[in-house]
Amino acid sequence: MIKIWAIALNTFREAVRDKILYSLLFFALLMIGSSVLIAELIIGEYGKIIRDIGLAAISIFGLLIAVFVGIGLIYKEIERKTIYTIASKPVPRWQFLVGKYFGLLGTLATEVAIMAVAYVLVLNGIGAGTTSAMLPAIWLTFMELAVVTAIAILFGSFTSPVLSALFTVGLTLIGKMSEELVLLGQRSESGAVRFLMDTVYKVLPDLSRFDLRTQASYGLEVEWEYVAYATGYGAAYAAALLVLASIIFRFRDFK
Amino acid sequence: MSETAIRTEGLRKVYRTGFLRRAFVGLHGLDLEIPRGEVFGLIGPNGAGKTTTLKLLMGLNSPTSGTAQILGEPIGSMRAMARVGFLPERPYFYDYLTATEFLHFYGQLHGMPRARRIDMIDRLLPLVHMERARDTQLRKFSKGMLQRVGIAQALMNDPELVVLDEPSSGLDPMGRLLIRDIVRDLKTKGTTVLFCSHVLSDVEEVSDRVGILIAGKLQDVGTVDELVGKRETTVEVTLHGLTDDLVAELPLQPHRVSSRGHHIFEAADHSAARALVAAAVERGGELFGYVARRESLEQHFMDEATSVERQDREAGVR
Numbered sequence: 327m328i329k330i331w332a333i334a335l336n337t338f339r340e341a342v343r344d345k346i347l348y349s350l351l352f353f354a355l356l357m358i359g360s361s362v363l364i365a366e367l368i369i370g371e372y373g374k375i376i377r378d379i380g381l382a383a384i385s386i387f388g389l390l391i392a393v394f395v396g397i398g399l400i401y402k403e404i405e406r407k408t409i410y411t412i413a414s415k416p417v418p419r420w421q422f423l424v425g426k427y428f429g430l431l432g433t434l435a436t437e438v439a440i441m442a443v444a445y446v447l448v449l450n451g452i453g454a455g456t457t458s459a460m461l462p463a464i465w466l467t468f469m470e471l472a473v474v475t476a477i478a479i480l481f482g483s484f485t486s487p488v489l490s491a492l493f494t495v496g497l498t499l500i501g502k503m504s505e506e507l508v509l510l511g512q513r514s515e516s517g518a519v520r521f522l523m524d525t526v527y528k529v530l531p532d533l534s535r536f537d538l539r540t541q542a543s544y545g546l547e548v549e550w551e552y553v554a555y556a557t558g559y560g561a562a563y564a565a566a567l568l569v570l571a572s573i574i575f576r577f578r579d580f581k
Numbered sequence: 582m583s584e585t586a587i588r589t590e591g592l593r594k595v596y597r598t599g600f601l602r603r604a605f606v607g608l609h610g611l612d613l614e615i616p617r618g619e620v621f622g623l624i625g626p627n628g629a630g631k632t633t634t635l636k637l638l639m640g641l642n643s644p645t646s647g648t649a650q651i652l653g654e655p656i657g658s659m660r661a662m663a664r665v666g667f668l669p670e671r672p673y674f675y676d677y678l679t680a681t682e683f684l685h686f687y688g689q690l691h692g693m694p695r696a697r698r699i700d701m702i703d704r705l706l707p708l709v710h711m712e713r714a715r716d717t718q719l720r721k722f723s724k725g726m727l728q729r730v731g732i733a734q735a736l737m738n739d740p741e742l743v744v745l746d747e748p749s750s751g752l753d754p755m756g757r758l759l760i761r762d763i764v765r766d767l768k769t770k771g772t773t774v775l776f777c778s779h780v781l782s783d784v785e786e787v788s789d790r791v792g793i794l795i796a797g798k799l800q801d802v803g804t805v806d807e808l809v810g811k812r813e814t815t816v817e818v819t820l821h822g823l824t825d826d827l828v829a830e831l832p833l834q835p836h837r838v839s840s841r842g843h844h845i846f847e848a849a850d851h852s853a854a855r856a857l858v859a860a861a862v863e864r865g866g867e868l869f870g871y872v873a874r875r876e877s878l879e880q881h882f883m884d885e886a887t888s889v890e891r892q893d894r895e896a897g898v899r
Contacts, residue, residue, distance in 0.1 A: 328689055328692055329689065329690055329692065331689075332686055332689035332690060333690075336675060336678075336686055339675075339677060339678070340675060340677065343677050406673040407669060407671070407672065407673050408673050408674060408675060409641075410639075410641060410667070410669040410672070411667065411668075411669060411672060411674070411687065411731075411734060412690060413639075413640065413641055414639040414640065414641060414662060414665070414667040414669075415662055415687065415690040415691060416659040416660075416662040416663040416690070416691060416692070417662075417690050418659065577643065579641070579642040579643060580636070580641045580642065581596075581642075
C-alpha cells in the first residue's frame, strides 16, 4: 500500500501544480458565479436555473480535468522517461496505474469540493437555497468522473494522447447518451439492432446513471438506495477498466 | 546465493517500427555473464544496443527471445528489482519535488520505512555532494546536479547490483571524478556495477572488464589489458639538438615538432626506437623523452567499430 500511496501522493502534487488545472478551476468558478446573471436573462424559475447551471459547471469542468489530465497522466511518464526509474523499482505495474489513478481522483475530489463550496455560497448568497438532492448529485458527479478518469487511464496506457482524447471523449459522450441507445434499440423492429444496442449498453458505461441534476434542480427526493447502487456501479466499472489497463500496461515496452 | 550478478543467454530484442511494423534487431542473442563484485563497462557507438540491453535487464522492455537473470532471479521480477539500483540515461524526474522529497519517494517505492529512508538520505546526499541542495526543488537543479541526485536514488535501497546508463553524462570533470570514486567505493563494498559510457577513459579506469557492443552484437569482452594487449605497443621518442639535415638522415621521420623545437617520433616497437636513438646520439642529438605507449581502449574500440562497419558494408548491411 505504501507504494500506491507514494505514487498517488506524487500524482496529486504534480496535478495541483499544473497551470491548466487552475485555469479550468477559474473558469468553473466564473461560470458558477455568472449563473446569477445568466438566470436573470432566461425566463423561468430563477433558483432552478442557477442550481442547474452550477451543477452543469461542476460536471463539465470536472470532466475536462478528468479527460485532459487523465490522458496525459501515463503518456507523460513514458515520454519524459520518469517511468524508467519507477518501473525499475520493485513496483508492479498495476500498482503504478492504480497509484496514478487515485492521485488524479484525489485532485478531482479537491476540485469538486472547491466548486461545490463556491456553488453553495452562490446559492445561499442570492437566496436561491439548496435542495436535499444536491449532495447526492455532486457525489454522483464525482463517481462519473471516477469512471471517466479510468477510461482516460485505460486509453492512456497504450495509445497517444490524441487518440486517447478521441476515444475517451467519444466513450464519455456515448456513455452520457446510453439511455437513448436503449430506446433506439427498443424502437427498432430488427432483432439484430435490438441485440446490438442492448450489448453496447451493457458493455459501455452508462453515465446517465450518475446524472441527478434534474432532481437537484427541482428539489425532488433521491433514494439513498439509488445513490448506493450508482456508486457501486461506478466503482465496479472503474475497477474493471483499471484491471484491463493493468493487463495491457504489464506487457508494454518503454521505448 | 548466486555467484553471478547478471547472466544472459541468447538475449534478443526485435523492435517493430512504422506503419508496416518493420523489424529492427536492437540486440542479437547476447550471451554475457558478470560475476558478483565486478565492475563491468559496456561500450559501443550510438544505436549499438547498450541501452536496449539495460532496459531488458531492468524489465522496462521484454526480450523477444532468450533469458536473463539478475542475482539469480528472472529479470523483471520484484525480488530482483528490490536488490538493484538503476540510473537511466539523461534521467528526468519530478521537478517540483525537493531533493529530500525525491529520495523519500524512491525509498517508498522500495517499501523502506521512514527511519531507514531518513538514514539513507543523510548518507547519500553528502556522498553525491548535494547536502546543501536538500530542500531545493529539482526544477532549479543543473543537469549535473540532477545526475547526482539520480545516482543517489539508484543507491537508496543499498543495492547489490547498480546499473548506470551514461552516468558521466552532463557532468563536469569534478562530477566525473565523483562518479569514478562512487563506482570504486561500490566495488570495495562488493557491489556489482554495470555501466554504459561514452567516456572511454572512465571505463578504462574503473572497469574490471569491458564489453564492446556494436550493431547489437557483443564483439569483444575482457579486461582492458586483454582487449588492448592484443595489439603491439608503440614508443614515442623525443629528441633534441638535431638540425633538419641530420633528422633527414635518421631511420624514422618525426611525427611532429614541438613548440620548443623537439622532434617527436613514433616508433613501432622498442627495437625500432632503440635504433632511432642510437642514430640520433651518433649525430650529436640528445634523448629528451622515451615513452612506451599502449593502445588505448578508445583506439581499440574505434578499430573494432570501423572493422564491423566495413564488414557490414561488404555484406550489404547498412
